[in-house]
Amino acid sequence: MMHEMSIALSIVDLADEQANLAHAAKIIEIELDIGTMSGVEVEALNFALEIAAKDTLLEAAVVKINRIEPVSECLDCGEIFVSEGFIHQCPACSEMNTRILSGKEIQVKSILVE
Amino acid sequence: MCDTCGCGNPDNQVRISKPGEEQPAHHHDHNHDHNHDHNHDHNHDHLHDNGHTHDHHNHDHLHDNGHTHDHHDHDHVHDHSHPDGLQGQRLIRVEMDILEKNNLLASRNSGYFDAKEILALNLMSSPGSGKTTLLEKTILALKDKRQVAVIEGDQQTMNDALRIESSGAPVVQVNTGNGCHLDAQMVMNATRKLDPAEGSILFIENVGNLVCPSLFELGERFRIVIFSVTEGEDKPLKYPTMFQHADLCIINKTDLLPYVDFNVSKVREYAFQVNSGLELMEMSAKTGEGMEPWIRWLLDKQQIS
Numbered sequence: 001m002m003h004e005m006s007i008a009l010s011i012v013d014l015a016d017e018q019a020n021l022a023h024a025a026k027i028i029e030i031e032l033d034i035g036t037m038s039g040v041e042v043e044a045l046n047f048a049l050e051i052a053a054k055d056t057l058l059e060a061a062v063v064k065i066n067r068i069e070p071v072s073e074c075l076d077c078g079e080i081f082v083s084e085g086f087i088h089q090c091p092a093c094s095e096m097n098t099r100i101l102s103g104k105e106i107q108v109k110s111i112l113v114e
Numbered sequence: 115m116c117d118t119c120g121c122g123n124p125d126n127q128v129r130i131s132k133p134g135e136e137q138p139a140h141h142h143d144h145n146h147d148h149n150h151d152h153n154h155d156h157n158h159d160h161l162h163d164n165g166h167t168h169d170h171h172n173h174d175h176l177h178d179n180g181h182t183h184d185h186h187d188h189d190h191v192h193d194h195s196h197p198d199g200l201q202g203q204r205l206i207r208v209e210m211d212i213l214e215k216n217n218l219l220a221s222r223n224s225g226y227f228d229a230k231e232i233l234a235l236n237l238m239s240s241p242g243s244g245k246t247t248l249l250e251k252t253i254l255a256l257k258d259k260r261q262v263a264v265i266e267g268d269q270q271t272m273n274d275a276l277r278i279e280s281s282g283a284p285v286v287q288v289n290t291g292n293g294c295h296l297d298a299q300m301v302m303n304a305t306r307k308l309d310p311a312e313g314s315i316l317f318i319e320n321v322g323n324l325v326c327p328s329l330f331e332l333g334e335r336f337r338i339v340i341f342s343v344t345e346g347e348d349k350p351l352k353y354p355t356m357f358q359h360a361d362l363c364i365i366n367k368t369d370l371l372p373y374v375d376f377n378v379s380k381v382r383e384y385a386f387q388v389n390s391g392l393e394l395m396e397m398s399a400k401t402g403e404g405m406e407p408w409i410r411w412l413l414d415k416q417q418i419s
Contacts, residue, residue: 003294003326010212018208028203039329039355086354087387096390106329108208 007040007106008048012056015111019057024113027061031110035068037086037103042067061111070103129289130304133272133279216330219298223305223333227316233416234316236334238356240349241322243342244366246274248399249317250281255409256315257282260416263310265318267296274319284308295326298333313418324353336415342367343376350384357385362393364408369398 011032019027034040042065053059070083074090075097081090088098211217227234239245246266253262264285266274275287286308288300301318310316318334320327324341339360341349344367350357357363363385365378378396385392395411397404 003329006293006295006297007212007329010215014208014210014212018206022204022206024204024206037355037358039325086351086358089387096386098390106212108210108212110205110207110209112203112205114203 004040004044004048005052008045008052011049011108012052012058014108015058015061016056018108018111019113022113024057026059027057027111027113029062029064029112030058030108031064031066031112033066033068033105033107033109035070035103035105037070037083037100038106040106057113066109068102068105071101072098073101074098127291128293128300129287129291130300130307131272131275131287131289132307133275133285133287213329213331216298219302220331220333223298223302224335225333226305227333227335230310230312231418232310232312232314232316233336233412234318234332234334236318236320236327236332236337237340238320238324238327238337238360239322239340240324240345243322243340243345244399245319245322245340246277248340248364248366248397249278249319251399251402251405252317252409252412253278253281253283255405256412259413260418261311261314263308263314263316265296265301265304265308265316267300267319267321269293269321284310290321294321294323295330296320296332297330301332313416315412315416324349324356328353328356328359336361338362338364340364340366343370343374343378347376347378347380348384350381350388354388357388357392360389360392362395362411365394365396366399368396368404369401 011030015027015030034042034045045065046063049058049063053061070086070088071080072083072088072090073080074093074095076095077090077093079090079092080101081092083098083100083103088100089096090098223234226232237245237249249264253264256262262283264275264278264283266278266285266287267290268274268287269290269292271289272287275285278285286304288296288304290296290300296318305316308316318332320332324339337360339356339362341363343365346352350363365381368378371378382394385394395404395407397408399405
């Protein structure tokens with residue numbers, strides 16, 4: 001069992017809670033931001049969500065996943081760039097002294113309910 | 115359903131137990147006591163924005179259109195007409211981190227450790243890298259210098275806790291069932307049971323796995339990743355999330371270097387590529403070679419006055 005199951009269960013909890021607060025009968029669509037460097041495999045997450053959403057307000061929801069690109073900033077020259085995989089080498093000055101700006105998101109953006 | 119394993123089978127429940135306990139306590143209560151306060155404000159605002167639930171707005175309209183209206187029916191109007199024409203559908207902007215519950219608990223753990231001046235270290239590796247042996251040797255080396263306590267994470271068995279106990283440190287075993295990692299709630303429960311001494315070093319030995327544990331903060335001060343020379347030297351490139359989040363990397367079992375095809379300078383290069391701030395140490399916990407810098411590192415991080 002991979003961590004995607006824990007994450008899927010947290011997503012279901014969070015979405016259910018939000019939908020209940022809005023007195024919604026069901027969730028039609030859920031939008032997630034998943035960074036490519038978050039350590040979450042989208043395929044495994046989709047699979048886990050199918051199981052985790054059973055008998056919840058999320059059961060019939062369309063899952064929309066936005067993959068967030070890995071963007072880094074070079075702390076030496078200030079260049080902002082999209083990283084190649086997990087290696088964050090500045091393409092302008094070749095330094096490795098960089099800071100990740102995005103790409104690690106694991107977030108519920110919104111839910112569409114009725 | 116268990117949040118960790120997603121399974122109702124009692125064999126898969128999280129258990130937190132001390133060596134010698136016949137019936138390990140079941141801890142299935144994690145994760146539920148939190149987020150309620152967070153969400154309320156959020157949601158109400160959104161409902162207002164979408165204009166669904168309110169009854170104050172329509173007066174002007176009705177009058178401009180020249181209709182004569184009785185003021186008492188606006189409730190009705192609103193129930194049936196939605197400005198976005200979505201037939202009762204509403205978009206709720208949630209914008210919440212999924213790991214927020216865990217991170218919140220991790221902050222509580224971290225606050226507790228700070229208050230008691232406990233140095234908490236999260237030890238992560240693949241199975242078989244020699245974590246437990248390293249811990250046994252470390253406990254011996256720190257004897258008379260610092261108090262040490264250990265939280266052992268494994269899917270099943272008390273084996274590691276028993277090994278640690280015999281080396282003389284108080285230990286609590288967390289069995290995660292099917293869970294592939296420790297989370298902040300498990301560490302909170304285990305810490306309560308363990309009650310580590312003020313000023314001690316707390317080693318949290320995570321479940322052997324280079325993937326999942328890297329996502330879950332436990333409240334630790336430092337993250338340490340351990341791998342052995344019998345594993346591939348490209349581990350940092352294969353499991354970048356783990357290496358990216360680590361503060362220190364220990365390359366263990368260096369006594370086997372003559373027998374394996376393992377290039378330490380390659381590892382340094384790869385590790386630098388994914389995390390330029392990662393500190394590396396080479397050692398053999400078995401022979402004790404290279405242990406001094408590690409012990410010095412620990413004493414340096416856990417200065418007691």
